[in-house]
Amino acid sequence: MKPGESFLTKDFLRANGKREPLRFRAIWISDVHLGTTGCQAQRLLEFLRRTESDTLYLVGDIIDGWQLKRRWYWDQSHNNVVQTVLKKAKKGTEVIFVPGNHDEAVRQFIDLDFGGIRVRDELIHTTAQGKRMLVLHGDRFDGVIACAKWLAYVGDNLYTMILKFNQIFNSWRARAGLPYWSLSQYLKLKVKNAVSYITSFETALADEARRRGLDGVICGHIHKPEIRDIDGITYCNDGDWVESLTALVEDQAGVLRLLTWQDVVGVTMQQHNEEMEALCVSPS
Template sequence: MKPADDFLDPHFLKSRGKRAVTRFRAIWISDVHLGTTGCQAARLLEFLQHTESDTLYLVGDIVDGWQLKRRWYWDQIHNNVVQSVLKKAKKGTEVIFIPGNHDEAIRQFIDLDFGGIRIRDELVHVTAQGKRMLVLHGDRFDGVIACAKWLAYVGDTLYTLILKINQVFNKWRARAGLPYWSLSQYLKLKVKNAVSYISSFEHALASEARKRNVDGVICGHIHKPEIRDIEGITYCNDGDWVESLTALVEDLSGELRLVTWHEIVMPPIHAKQEELGEVCVLPS
């Protein structure tokens, strides 16, 4: 991932009032989990307002149907995120929604279009550099989902509990002037079985891309942002909007990279100019 200053290239920014808008050829976001208290909807909304793209991919688990079945939760900011996406579609952005396991009910509408949003099971995206990238959510390559869905529900319940603990813990850290820290991300990186699970998932997706004779794969599902080469296949995971707050983007030259909410919404130069009441506009 390149440093935040790289995203302030004048070819990518334009003025819209006091907001710097970063333009990409394509953006991939997934695992938003609208309908849960853990969803960082306000930050996603800011990200959507600060970016434009020819194509916006929603790579599954945008709405968390599992949690909504247990307990209804839908804040106004969640409506605002949906409206923002619909507005982009209306203004000409190609919006493609690939349902995941948490919003699997929408899979019954695959190959249909609603409100300018195309619903697809998977597809191949061709970058400006000519690379063919298979795009799918990835849950079908998760052994737990495929073989023991009941265990996935248990895991989801435990994950929700960890997020609640994390929220309380980070409120205390914020009062102490400490930065955000993710308990679940820490556990994923430290627990041997979790690391093995992630690696197996990544290699399974890369293997599928190789079978399809494409150059790489773009997915979500496991909430771990990543771009890496796996035996000649480019594996990309766009992360999530519960903890990592990341998206995968393709710039106008065709390069794929990961970006974070903070890099897009509050890059160093932009943040300083906002403090001074200036508009972040660079000469073309």
């Protein structure tokens, strides 16, 4: 598959059936940050409504308790996301919530179940191919969080400022007919120290999976979607719903892939257009 090419091919769509949600064995989402103005709740809502899975993992920082303590913000779209997840749980999707550092208050409810949602500190997911993957948010492997939490709060404030500018910038791009582009992601990848920090984080998590005798790790926290091999360990980061708008998915064959909001919306729009074209074709 070429870089940037979606795996949602016509064969995949036919297998899932037109006018039906795209179905997966498992979906992982994290770093939604409900309760902040930077949260892309409406786009996440579109993603959730157009996908289904046997298991839905919420891998931390779903609700941003840090920001809500400073200033209350809760849009109707944030309510809709919560209601959609609860509806999925009610309809039979196994929903597992692994709290992160921004929603760490939920960690007091570890091993309890609420409204069909299981709260767990971490767990092991076994893919259809038999790979055993450690699932956790990942903040415990962040040196800043572990050793200097006050610095994390400072960084969070600066990050919020960048996101506000990013919203204005992308509103200009939308008016010009240009696609969404993340300034904060760009800055992260260009700043040497940020790149070094991300690499250290990924290596630490891969080492932990190796220490436990597992095949890989699935996490969130650093807002950088990634699937790569680190010395024989499969490292997966499902990204976020502030910058990258990505999720990690496992198909029925057990293959792990990254899926973007643009993939899902583009494909379902293609389905709709093809159906409309078929209706408009006169019988010969």
